[in-house]
Amino acid sequence: MKSIYQIKKIETTAEINQCWDVAYVLRPHLDKNNWNATIAEMMQNEKYSIAGIMDGDKVAAFAGYRIMTSLHSGNIIYIDDLCTLEAYRGKGFATQLLNHVKEVAISLNKEAVVLDTGFNNNTAQKVYLKNGFELVAVHLANRLKK
Structure with a gap:
C-alpha cells in the first residue's frame, strides 16, 4: 500500500519530538535533550513555525520558518530549516514545503520568502533556484569563542 504524504503544522510537544530525526540530519550539532525546549522557546518568542510532511506518524521532511521584519529584506518569512530524511529524498518534498511557506x-501579505544555505550546498541551491529564489546576498558570520 502506498503512503499518503500530507503537510501538517507541527505544534505539540509530541509532534516537535517527531521532527528530531530530520532536524539532526541538517543540524547535527544540536542536543536532543534540549530539542523540545529550544523549539518551544522559538515558537513562543520568535514566531517560529514548523510545517512537516508526514508519512503516517513519521515526519519525513520539514521546514522551520519565522515571520520577521528586517531593514534589508522587509516584511518577510525567513526559512531557518529545510530538510528531508535521506530515504524520502527525490520525492519533491522540498518543493512542496517551499510552496507551502510561499x-x-x-496569505499574510509578506514581501518575500528568504533563506540562507550552506555555501557549498549545491544540491539545495539548485532546488531553491528552480523554485524562484535568487542569489541576492552573501551571509557572513563571526563565530564567538566560548
Whole structure:
C-alpha cells in the first residue's frame, strides 16, 4: 500500500519530538535533550513555525520558518530549516514545503520568502533556484569563542 504524504503544522510537544530525526540530519550539532525546549522557546518568542510532511506518524521532511521584519529584506518569512530524511529524498518534498511557506507568506501579505544555505550546498541551491529564489546576498558570520 502506498503512503499518503500530507503537510501538517507541527505544534505539540509530541509532534516537535517527531521532527528530531530530520532536524539532526541538517543540524547535527544540536542536543536532543534540549530539542523540545529550544523549539518551544522559538515558537513562543520568535514566531517560529514548523510545517512537516508526514508519512503516517513519521515526519519525513520539514521546514522551520519565522515571520520577521528586517531593514534589508522587509516584511518577510525567513526559512531557518529545510530538510528531508535521506530515504524520502527525490520525492519533491522540498518543493512542496517551499510552496507551502510561499502560500503562508502570500496569505499574510509578506514581501518575500528568504533563506540562507550552506555555501557549498549545491544540491539545495539548485532546488531553491528552480523554485524562484535568487542569489541576492552573501551571509557572513563571526563565530564567538566560548
